[in-house]
Amino acid sequence: MTSQHSSDSLEGFARKIADMMNVNAVHNLRRLSGGASRETWEFHVGQEPLILQRVRPQRPGGLGSEAIVLREAFSHGVPVPELVIDGSISTDLERPFMIVKSVAGETIARKILRDEQFADARVNLVHQLGVAAARIHKVPTVGMPNLVEEDQLTMYQQILMDLGEPHPVFEIAFRWLEKNRPTTSATALVHGDFRLGNVVVSSEGLQAILDWELAHLGDPMEDLGWLCVRAWRFGGAHPVAGLGGYDELFDAYAHESGFRPDREVVRWWEILATLKWGIMCIVQAQTHLSGASRSHELAAIGRRVCENEYDLIRLLDEVSQ
Template identity: 40%
Template sequence: MTERPNPDDALRDWLRATWQLGPDEHLHVGVVGQSTAGARRRNLVLEITGGPRPGRYVATVLPTADIAILSMVDEATIRMLAREHGVPVPEVIGVSVDESVLGGQFFISEFIAGETIPRRLLRLVREHDIGPRIVGQLGEAFARLHAVDPALAPAAIGAPSAPVGAALDAVSTVIDNLLQPEPAFSYALRWLREHRPTEPPQRRIVHADVRTGNIIVDHTGLRSILDWETAKIGDPMEDLAWVCTRMWRFGEDHFTVGGLGTVEQLRDAYVAAGGIWDEQRFHWWRVLVTMRWGTGLAGQAAMHLDGRFSSVVMAASGRRVAELAYDALTLIDVG
């Protein structure tokens, strides 16, 4: 058995083949940093010298294909599609399904400098007073994404024919199988059923996880939207609701949208860029995604208890259920 070559050499050889470089053409690839911020994914920061695209890049590696929500090829396709339509996404310059190069499928995208870590990001935003600008840029980015013809999306992407019904069924199933009855969840579920909107008039490509923590920001404002593995065809209002959930404010609760700015700023920018805002639907999705996260926390506690994933962090999720139930009921209260 031969040792797997180090990532520098493996990537250099892969790029040489991809770019069809001649034997005399110089190419050097150095791994200058790494992060595992994306939990399951590994990000290698690369410095490429020589070849047609010298510069700094990121190789995003999915360790095993079987846990992918979306294949790396499909995710790269969605990223390129969003970018072509004016959504700020790092440019993808290569995709590999060959797992032997880096120990998993990967794509390479341009490195965007800036802050992603939520508390540091919010400090930077306060220092430069750019929260409202970023919220405006997010509203515009959502409008552009939601304007893309969903027929252009890869066929393998999740595309429930009835996104409202599918989301409600998923939450309902978890509540039916809770370890013990939680009347606050039952109350919120009843409200969701009674106030269920019609299915969206237009199903669109949604990112489904845009939030503080999945964006890159610098002193000029929003630079990029990251982590497109959750992308699917759905109700555009789901995207706008998710970015408003309380856990993405990291304590800056006076700014509903990710601790950055107000719903009015988000709505104005979305509408100005051509998005169709539906207030009632938006409110319903806010309660739905809050409940989805709450039932997810209950699920994590169950995974700890039945041994599927024993960890003090998963166990602690059970004691966060009250936060999400409280958020859901207070949202219903003002609705």
């Protein structure tokens, strides 16, 4: 594609957005890096910075319930970007989309963990994450009728079986998880990918929680276990997001919710989360290897399967002591 053609296409897309929003023009439209299922664009209407997320071509499922969940979470005090337009069923931009207000801050985990400008933010971030998780789990689900509850253990057992690859460590982990499954104390809104990398942090601390496409109904301790997975510590020395300890997280959660998480229950979910991420790494590598989406990033993620196998061996050894 020539630069002129690219420029013309960008201008045409900007006009479509302006027409859809019923404004004279949008400015500074640029595409940002995004996930496998969404295009992400930044632009301005007047002085207001906005973010557009649009489903990529040939991606099934559209936006699902994400825009509705975002709206409900915002209205109940969860730190999330404010929804401006829900285009879940709109054809104005050809594919489902949503527009939210931009939130200033950083999302790159290694910068949050290491850069000096976030030194003060790091002091309180585990506490803020605990409070935010509790607020997520208090959001009433009656306004989100399309959310479903799936047994995570059964679902990922089936995914691994369908992959047809032998992974003895994963199979041992499944057996331990089945044998030691805790009783679910509640069913709540679960973010599904609650971790560094999906939060916006400024020098003052947590500003917003992003990426709600995996939101579902389930045990709220799932989010806390996912936050503690070693992969999501990004080299940090501490178990919760690389920043702090379990007690700090649990104390903050209890202060907001009135319920203090059980350490052993969260550990069960941390083990399941490690197993899930290992299986996700296989799936993403297969996406590349099958030719469905050729990507150096997807191929590289496939090499991380063994890291999760190692983490599972270590975790299972700890719980057997």
